[in-house]
Amino acid sequence: MLQQLSAQDASFLFMESSATPMHVGSLAIYDPSTADPEVLSEEHYRRFQEERLHLWAASRRRLVSVPFNADYPYWIEDEDFELDYHLRRIGLPRPGDWAELLKMAARIFERPLDLSKPLWEFYIIEGLDHLEGIPKGSFAVLSKTHHAAVDGASGMHLVELLHDLTPEIEPVPAPDEEWQPDTEPPGAELLYRAWTNNFATPFKFLRVWADTTRSLPRMTEALTSNAQQPFAVPRTRFNGRVSAHRVIGARHFDLDTVRKLRKAVDGATVNDAVLAICAGGIRAYLQAKNELPRDSIVAMAPINVRTDAERDTLGNRVSAMFLPIGTEIEDPLERLRAIRERTAANKSMTEAGGSRLATDYAQFVPAFTAALAGRMATQMPDPQSAFNVSITNVPGPAVPLYSMGAKMVTSIGIGPITQGMGLIMPISSYCGQLVVAFTSCTRMIPDPEHFGACLDDAFQALRDAASSSQGEQQ
Incomplete structure (x- = not known):
């Protein structure tokens, strides 16, 4: 059955180019010592994935574009779906250390997905024999899924589908009905659908406007009570x-x-502390390059607006907040305090209902206009952006996860960058650890190990400042 992409989902397709593939993913590392060796064979892994295809809506769906971009594309069940195309197994070159693994992950991740097939690939990477802090003989799973099909919250749902809470592999429920592929609709049918959708647009707009007017008093109060300097x-x-x-x-x-x-700053959250660490690392890195700007770096932080009813749905249900993260502030605690004040103001606006406005109104942008804007954005010689860096924070499980019986040791988030915004920092937590990851390009961060060291220093600086402050208060 055809399912149309939302305007937000389609925007990630329209921004796709050879230099800016718009997929998201992760690099998860597993300790096989908890698993039955036979279960980890290629044959068993294929069966493991095949048994779960019906639980993930995007697994066998591909895109169909509407002629002339008269409307947004559709998902259809791919009649040519081949699971083996999406599952790949490779070996890590010697010496099998962190540098080699991250380099391989970057090379795989920079290649665009084939938009004529279901938009995902999984790579099993073997030969992880010299990773500091990782058991010898571990393996990794690198996932790539197009952003048009998944956001952070729905990505966590996919993680749940592929993992158990014990080394025992839990059986999955059988599908309610046998999977049936779709026949690609002719262009004339898609154009007719576009005409009917466009005819209904004014009525949809009135419904969204009615919802907006109900939220206006709360949004106005949030804006006036938490006024921020531009x-x-x-x-x-x-x-x-x-x-x-x-x-x-x-x-x-x-x-x-x-x-x-x-806790060193009253009212600060864990997310505020994470932003302070990221800001400190960015500040130190730019300072080392003699490029630290006078004004603060502005971060874009996605906000999940997915409801419980939308938990298993395809695509994206996110809005965003934009805030200066205090890179102009040298003192780590003062930086954390400034971030706490700014995030509190944004939170008030989110709770008032303002976070869904952008996604609600984006659906009224004509597909042709959105596609043209996306192409222009990828081709601009001097691209501009409304923010400097994207920082995402998706909390993960606090308990160990197992896939095919193998225990997950850690998982590193990987995100897309765009023209004009060449640094994304996916933050995640798992089993007592906070993972601060980053994706960029060789032009903007030619020395990723140095950038990582700046994050280490920022964490330690905040820790020292907090310890000193708490000692003075006692």
Whole structure:
């Protein structure tokens, strides 16, 4: 059955180019010592995935475009679906260390997905024999899924589908009915659908406007009670044209320690502390390049607006908040305090209903206009952005996860970058660890190990400042 993409989902397709593939993913590492060796064979892994295809809506769906971009594309069940195309197994070159693994992940991730097939690929990477802090003989699973099909929250649902809470592999429920592929509809039918959709647009707009007017009093109160000074978006090395070559990195911190750090500032949250660490790392990196701007870096932080009813649905249900993250502030605690004040103001607006406005009204942008804007954005010689960096934070499970009986040791988030915004920092938590990851390109971060070291230093600086402050209060 045809399912149309939302305007937000389609925007990720329209921004796709050879230099800016718009997929998301993760690099998860597993310890096979908890699993039956036979279960980890290629044959069993294929069966493991096949048994779960019906639980993930995007697994066998591909895209069909409407002629002339008269409307947004559709998902159809792919009659040519071949599971083996999407499951791949490779070996990590020697010495099998972190640098080699992250380099391989970057090379795989920078390649665009084939838009004529279901938009996902999984790679099993073997030969992880010299990763510091990782058991010898571990393997990794690198996932790639197009952003048009998944956001952070629905991505966590996919993680749940592929993992168990014990080494025992839990049986999955059989599908209610046998899977049936779709026949691609002719162009004339798609154009007719576009005409009927466009005819109904004014009535949809009236419904959204009615919802907006009900939220206006609360949004007005939130704006007036949390008035912020307007902020400028400085130009940095992260805000030019990106290259096609990716760099990926990550740092692991103790989550309990981060929870303690946020207590150094009244009212601060764990997310505020994470933003402060990211800001400190970015500040140190730009300072080392003699490129630290006078005004603060502005971060875009996605906000999940997915309802419980939308939990299993395809695509994206996210809005965003934009806030300066205090990179102009040298003192780590003062930076955390500034972030806490700014996020509190944004939270008031979110609770008032303002977070869904952009997604609600985006559906009224004509597909042709959105496609043209996307193409222009990928081709601009000097792209501009409304923010400098994207920082996403998707909390993960606090208990160990197992896939095919193998225990997940860690998972590193990987995100897309765009022309004008060449740094994304996917933050996640798992089993007591906080993983601060980053994706960029070789033009903007040619030295990812140095950027990672700046994050280490920022974490330690905040820890020292918090310890000193708490000592003075006692």
